[in-house]
Amino acid sequence: MFCLCCNPSSSFSASGFFAEGLTDTVPDVTSALQRRAAYERRKAYSRAPVIHPAQSEFIVRNVQALTMDADIGALPRADIHVRDGEIVNIGQALQASAMLEIDGNRFVALPGLIADHRHPAIDALADEGGCDVAGADAEDIYRIVRLAMLDLMSSGITSVYHCAHKIGADRAETAMLAQIDSGLRGCFSYPSSAADKQREVLTELSERWSAERSDYRLEIGLPPEDGDGIVCPAGEPVASGLVPESQEADLAGCTIGAALRLKLDPRVGSLSPGKRADFILVDPNIAARGHATAARALVSARDINAANVVLVCIDGRIRKRNGVVVEPNEGLIRKEGQEAIAHLRNPATQQSNRS
Known part of the structure; x- marks a missing residue:
């Protein structure tokens, strides 16, 4: 959902990004050196090294699947086969095998939630007294955004419009x-x-980080100078009135609906064979609130939170399992993020930012 700072009739073009350790070497030496320099600067911001889980082949067995795929529908019992970051197949009692098989018997599987529009740094500070992010140093920005993204992922959000x-x-x-x-x-x-x-910097970043890959995970938006229309990553106009407020927490609206609005639907938004493996498992016993069935329990994104999300998979990489974030540096990321928030809450820091 677009907020007041952004004009719902804006537009942007987009390109993919390289992520360290996840993409192949490219021949553009200048851009590669610039990216390397950025990664080196990043090391000074945090003592928590970046560790991406490996993509692995695995099968989730016996889940109730809310696929958000109109041709497949909801499946009361299904297996999900993942390989090379892609959903290979979904169906009942799949005749397939993998080294890793996850028992999903008590859980509901659905596509990862997609946050149409977020301000991770501002939102984190708003929860801590409404500090101003303007003028914050690079270290604080990095630590706060990384902490905010960790919290979003833990609550079942796998895609974010930042x-x-x-x-x-x-x-x-x-x-x-x-x-x-x-x-x-x-x-x-x-x-x-x-x-x-800001427009100039986004253009520079687009040129420096753009990638030609079908499975890239991050895109850049370039606001047009005239502010006319809305153009999403695929370059096609988006209908106005993105999501009625009364429906913004609807599960379909927060998965396939959001993917359609952001033109991410060729890759994510539903549990469809051929799409990237972005999905979550939710424990209906925690979400149920007295409902008799999981389907009735999970009628809104508000029924999903960090407490009942037991597994998060993004691009075939398991980021949370058995309710525990698969991030060896989670404690350090949280500590540094809270320190950055405390630093910006300091009246002396706020006065310095304003001056």
């Missing part, structure tokens, strides 16, 4: 790197009211 509203142009690459390092899929952009310097 609006960098109020983040200075000189911190754009830092915020983008934090999103890449989080492992989430999504888009990084500024609102349609972006200043010329």
Whole structure:
């Protein structure tokens, strides 16, 4: 859902991004050196190294699947076969095998939730007294965004449209790197009211980080100078009135609906063979709230949170399993993020940012 800082009639073009350790070497030496320099700067912001789980072949057995695929529908009992980051097949009692098989008998599987529009840094600070992110140094921006993305992932969100509203142009690459390092899929952009310097930086980042890959996880949005229309990653117009407020938490609206709005539906948004393996498992016993069945329990995205999300898979990489985040540096990421928030809450820091 677009917020007040962004004009719902804005537009952007997009390209994919390389993520460290996830893509092949490219012949553009200059861009490669610039990316390497950015990664080296990033190391100074955090003591938590970036570790991406490996893509593995696995099968989730005996789940109740809310596929969000009109041709497949909801399956009361299904297996999900994942290989090379892709959903190979979904159906009952699949005749397939893998080294890793996950028992999903008590759980509901559905596509990962897609956050249409978020300000991770601002939202994190709003929860801590409404501090201003403008003027924050690179270290604080990186730590706060990485913490915010970790929390989003743990709650079942696998794709994020990251609006960098109020983040200075000189911190754009830092915020983008934090999103890449989080492992989430999504888009990084500024609102349609972006200043010329912010537009210029986004263009530079697009040229520096763009990739020609069908499974890339991050895109960049370039707001148009005229602010006319809305153009999403695939370059096609999006209908106005993205999601009625009364439906914004509807499961279909937060999965396949959001994927359609952001033109991500060729890759994610449903549990369909051939799509990237972005999905979650939810424990209906925690979400049920007195409902008799899992389907009745999970009628809204509000029924899903970090407490009942037991597994998160993004691009075939398991990011959370058995209710535990698969991130060896989770404690350090949280500690550094909270320290950054505390730093920005300091009145002296806020006064310095304003001056």
